[in-house]
Amino acid sequence: MNQSKARKEIAALRDAALEDLAKTSDSELRKEARECGDDVGRIAAHMRSAMRDAAASVNRQRLVVAREQVDAKSQNRPIPLIRPAIDRIKQIVQAAFATDPALGVAYREGKVTSTEDWYSLYDDLIKIGAIQPDDHER
Amino acid sequence: MEARESSDCLATPDDVCQAYEGLSDLELYKLHKAALIHLSGSEYSDPNEIINEAIIRTLKAANGGKGRRWPKNVPFIAYLMQVIRGLASDSRESEDQSKTDWLEAMVPADATTEDVLGHLDHHHSDALTNIIEVEMNIERQARAKADADRIEAHFSQDPQVTWIILGRKEDLSPAEILEMGEMNPTQYDTAMRRFRRGIEKIFSEKRPS
Numbered sequence: 272m273n274q275s276k277a278r279k280e281i282a283a284l285r286d287a288a289l290e291d292l293a294k295t296s297d298s299e300l301r302k303e304a305r306e307c308g309d310d311v312g313r314i315a316a317h318m319r320s321a322m323r324d325a326a327a328s329v330n331r332q333r334l335v336v337a338r339e340q341v342d343a344k345s346q347n348r349p350i351p352l353i354r355p356a357i358d359r360i361k362q363i364v365q366a367a368f369a370t371d372p373a374l375g376v377a378y379r380e381g382k383v384t385s386t387e388d389w390y391s392l393y394d395d396l397i398k399i400g401a402i403q404p405d406d407h408e409r
Numbered sequence: 410m411e412a413r414e415s416s417d418c419l420a421t422p423d424d425v426c427q428a429y430e431g432l433s434d435l436e437l438y439k440l441h442k443a444a445l446i447h448l449s450g451s452e453y454s455d456p457n458e459i460i461n462e463a464i465i466r467t468l469k470a471a472n473g474g475k476g477r478r479w480p481k482n483v484p485f486i487a488y489l490m491q492v493i494r495g496l497a498s499d500s501r502e503s504e505d506q507s508k509t510d511w512l513e514a515m516v517p518a519d520a521t522t523e524d525v526l527g528h529l530d531h532h533h534s535d536a537l538t539n540i541i542e543v544e545m546n547i548e549r550q551a552r553a554k555a556d557a558d559r560i561e562a563h564f565s566q567d568p569q570v571t572w573i574i575l576g577r578k579e580d581l582s583p584a585e586i587l588e589m590g591e592m593n594p595t596q597y598d599t600a601m602r603r604f605r606r607g608i609e610k611i612f613s614e615k616r617p618s
Binding site for chain 1: 422425426429430432433434435437438439440441442443446447456457458460461462463464465468469472487490494498549550553554556557560573574577578580601602604605606608609
């Protein structure tokens with residue numbers, strides 16, 4: 272047999288099997304699972320977990336890239352000695368995230384809890400030029 | 410206008426996440442079976458690995474990078490089945506992946522594949538590349554022939570499935586296979602089901618060494 276033909280033939284057989292699988296109904300699949308002793312719930316849970324792991328790994332990569340971009344933008348901009356009130360800082364930071372979604376990725380959507388965290392986030396955003404202190408001091 | 414429709418049709422990362430979270434247990438089971446059909450001979454060792462790769466490629470494309478784009482007018486499960494098929498096929502045919510596999514077997518315990526590649530490239534890379542390509546091609550072809558033989562042996566006592574195998578190998582239509590095998594449509598459908606389940610079984614078993 273021509274060996275290259277063997278590869279085409281095996282690909283055609285895989286495709287035929289996939290076509291049949293695609294049109295197999297849910298009830299037939301359930302019946303097959305019972306006959307084979309497959310635990311559909313367990314198999315589905317593993318597949319779902321693999322998908323979530325994949326999404327988490329893509330998000331981690333995006334976070335690293337976004338942080339690198341943000342760090343590259345940082346030019347040691349001077350931070351004002353006097354900050355606005357904490358409630359105003361929260362508004363300013365949230366407005367910055369709303370206008371630039373990449374910041375949200377880099378700074379985990381601004382999910383901070385303490386006042387110190389808000390100050391730190393505010394200072395960071397000034398450093399990278401995402402917030403212009405003069406704009407809101409007036 | 411066309412460009413607008415086209416961009417509306419492409420999935421965002423949120424669309425992708427919602428789509429995979431929305432898959433039912435039976436749909437995930439179906440994807441598991443699709444992976445079993447295609448894993449053999451590829452670099453992927455189990456269905457979870459290939460589905461992980463399929464989602465990574467899809468999300469990367471949805472984020473604007475290189476990868477596989479999901480057109481939202483295609484059902485997500487149908488799209489994923491085709492991605493699984495494509496990834497396994499690319500892997501099976503990939504020179505680089507095969508070269509790496511082959512070299513890994515040659516690597517001494519205190520070195521890496523890259524060390525070996527660098528060492529060999531430094532000396533006579535062209536000749537080695539040619540030798541590896543020829544070797545890998547022979548190996549892939551032998552593997553395909555062995556798979557075909559296993560399938561034929563598995564169904565040797567089932568004449569209807571044997572007709573399907575012969576027909577599909579020769580790119581015949583279902584109507585032609587029905588006629589040659591003297592089957593009615595119901596017999597053909599049930600023979601196709603036996604064929605597909607047999608393929609899943611054969612490809613989920615360890616290849617004889």
